[in-house]
Amino acid sequence: MNTLMKQKKVDNKTSVKTDKKEIKHTKSEAAMDKNVFEVNNLNLWYGNDQALYEINMNVPQNKVTAIIGPSGCGKSTYLKTLNRMVEMVPIVKTSGSIKYNGEDIFSDKHSVEGLRTKVGMVFQKPNPFPKSIYDNIAYGPRIHGVKKKAVLDQIVEKSLRDAAIWDEVKDRLNENAFGLSGGQQQRICIARALAIEPDVILMDEPTSALDPISTLKVEELVQELKKKYSIIIVTHNMQQAARISDKTAFFLNGELIEFAETDKLFSNPSDKRTEDYISGRFG
Amino acid sequence: MLGIDQKNILKRIRGRVLLNNVLKGLFFASTTIGLIFLALLLYRILTQGIGYLNSGFITSFPAPYPEEAGIFAGLIGSLLMIAIVAPVAIILGVGTAIFLEEYAYKNRWTKFIQINIQNLAGVPSIVYGLLGLTFFVYMLRLGYTLLAGGLTMSLLVLPVIVVAAQEAIRSVPSDIKEASYGMGASKWQTIRRVILPAALPGILTGTILALSRAIGETAPLIIVGAATALYTLPDSLLSKYTVMPIQIFNWTGRPQEEWQFVAAAGILVLLIVLLFMNAIAVFIRNKFQKRY
Numbered sequence: 001m002n003t004l005m006k007q008k009k010v011d012n013k014t015s016v017k018t019d020k021k022e023i024k025h026t027k028s029e030a031a032m033d034k035n036v037f038e039v040n041n042l043n044l045w046y047g048n049d050q051a052l053y054e055i056n057m058n059v060p061q062n063k064v065t066a067i068i069g070p071s072g073c074g075k076s077t078y079l080k081t082l083n084r085m086v087e088m089v090p091i092v093k094t095s096g097s098i099k100y101n102g103e104d105i106f107s108d109k110h111s112v113e114g115l116r117t118k119v120g121m122v123f124q125k126p127n128p129f130p131k132s133i134y135d136n137i138a139y140g141p142r143i144h145g146v147k148k149k150a151v152l153d154q155i156v157e158k159s160l161r162d163a164a165i166w167d168e169v170k171d172r173l174n175e176n177a178f179g180l181s182g183g184q185q186q187r188i189c190i191a192r193a194l195a196i197e198p199d200v201i202l203m204d205e206p207t208s209a210l211d212p213i214s215t216l217k218v219e220e221l222v223q224e225l226k227k228k229y230s231i232i233i234v235t236h237n238m239q240q241a242a243r244i245s246d247k248t249a250f251f252l253n254g255e256l257i258e259f260a261e262t263d264k265l266f267s268n269p270s271d272k273r274t275e276d277y278i279s280g281r282f283g
Numbered sequence: 284m285l286g287i288d289q290k291n292i293l294k295r296i297r298g299r300v301l302l303n304n305v306l307k308g309l310f311f312a313s314t315t316i317g318l319i320f321l322a323l324l325l326y327r328i329l330t331q332g333i334g335y336l337n338s339g340f341i342t343s344f345p346a347p348y349p350e351e352a353g354i355f356a357g358l359i360g361s362l363l364m365i366a367i368v369a370p371v372a373i374i375l376g377v378g379t380a381i382f383l384e385e386y387a388y389k390n391r392w393t394k395f396i397q398i399n400i401q402n403l404a405g406v407p408s409i410v411y412g413l414l415g416l417t418f419f420v421y422m423l424r425l426g427y428t429l430l431a432g433g434l435t436m437s438l439l440v441l442p443v444i445v446v447a448a449q450e451a452i453r454s455v456p457s458d459i460k461e462a463s464y465g466m467g468a469s470k471w472q473t474i475r476r477v478i479l480p481a482a483l484p485g486i487l488t489g490t491i492l493a494l495s496r497a498i499g500e501t502a503p504l505i506i507v508g509a510a511t512a513l514y515t516l517p518d519s520l521l522s523k524y525t526v527m528p529i530q531i532f533n534w535t536g537r538p539q540e541e542w543q544f545v546a547a548a549g550i551l552v553l554l555i556v557l558l559f560m561n562a563i564a565v566f567i568r569n570k571f572q573k574r575y
Contacts, residue, residue, distance in 0.1 A: 116466060127458035129462065143468045
């Protein structure tokens with residue numbers, strides 16, 4: 001009897017929830033799919049130098065969003081603002097708002113550690129820890145409290161498989177990650193980011209230090225990963241952006257010039273400056 | 284015309300090559316002079332002290348006759364001293380270094396503190412002796428005890444350890460720190476799991492070299508009242524104590540020539556302990572050194 005009641009209650013609740021969801025969905029459908037990041041009027045200064053001007057940009061969920069632009073245009077700064085890594089530089093000031101899944105990331109309610117657990121990052125230069133491959137991957141789960149060896153073993157294998165490097169390293173998990181090639185190191189770093197099961201992966205020119213074959217592998221990996229994760233990738237390489245991304249943003253001198261579907265941005269840009277850049281007139 | 288005049292360059296090249304050779308000779312001479320004096324010192328101490336250096340010398344207390352005198356009290360005193368100085372100075376020193384490098388805001392205050400720590404590393408050791416006398420011996424009423432001496436020595440080596448640990452922490456590449464923060468690690472987690480393991484060889488080497496300095500210091504301990512001749516071992520932190528350099532200093536002050544040989548033997552024991560400690564430092568550095 002009692003259980004039945006409970007069951008009913010639960011049913012009621014879920015039905016209410018689904019109703020709400022549906023309403024929300026129809027509401028946002030006009031505006032397009034769900035966004036992981038909603039950035040409004042973002043300005044950023046390094047000391048007195050302004051690096052980002054009035055950025056408004058919604059990053060879609062489970063898509064690959066590419067950010068292109070010439071050196072010094074603020075694209076890396078923007079990327080690092082999304083997980084607040086930019087605050088590692090103590091003189092940084094920001095204004096405007098960034099919402100991650102609807103919540104303000106600068107709010108005191110949410111810790112920066114929590115944000116970075118959900119929004120992982122892969123850096124420009126492969127930066128494995130000077131530890132074994134196993135310890136590299138297990139680092140994230142360990143700092144978040146996973147202690148059991150069996151669980152860690154599972155996470156390590158799954159992450160390495162997801163990063164498409166398991167077969168190459170499965171026999172030498174206890175060797176130092178520095179013994180691997182640059183391309184392998186970068187995929188170790190991707191696996192390390194996957195091990196804490198983030199929602200979003202920020203990639204800051206992840207292939208700029210890699211050879212063409214490693215680059216190809218990472219690009220294929222990105223295609224595979226977008227099924228589960230939202231990916232934002234900064235790249236110098238316009239072909240790469242065109243190959244792997246769904247949407248592309250073009251930054252210039254700290255401003256977001258254009259943000260559109262990748263096909264549209266490359267075939268039919270609406271801004272003259274975007275056209276000049278992608279046709280190789282500068283940058 | 285702008286640009287390089289090839290003719291002029293050829294003319295001046297001979298002068299530059301000559302200058303290079305002259306300077307090379309000068310630098311070689313500097314090295315040689317240092318080595319000669321070191322060799323002389325070792326030779327003199329070895330020839331004078333080796334005759335007195337035997338197991339009896341190491342296991343005996345001071346005695347009125349040179350043949351019976353020993354450095355046992357000083358040797359044990361020095362080791363006990365290190366046992367006090369090491370934990371106190373390492374905890375305070377590495378803690379300070381971590382705070383200054385990782386937690387403190389980089390502003391005028393930290394810069395000011397930074398400069399002062401570096402200055403403290405250069406303050407004459409006798410000044411630390413006076414500080415120890417006022418603070419530990421009189422204000423804290425510790426008296427002329429092993430604890431007072433050990434704490435004074437800890438203060439003496441503290442700035443050296445702070446500076447060495449700061450250097451080591453600073454040399455940890457920032458990209459692996461970012462990797463850790465990027466996964467949601469807190470500052471302390473990053474310090475404990477990434478920064479300290481990577482900085483450990485540098486911290487330990489600097490620390491052991493600082494401790495080597497402490498083991499050879501005499502002046503501050505004379506001021507805070509180390510005993511010159513002691514016929515028992517210290518049995519608690521509040522016992523009287525002596526250390527090797529004090530005993531050596533005492534022996535060299537005696538008029539009979541034989542005491543000079545006893546002092547030389549004492550110096551040999553001190554040097555052996557120092558060499559041993561430096562060997563540990565080198566071993567640690569080679570064993571734990573990480574490559575990036």
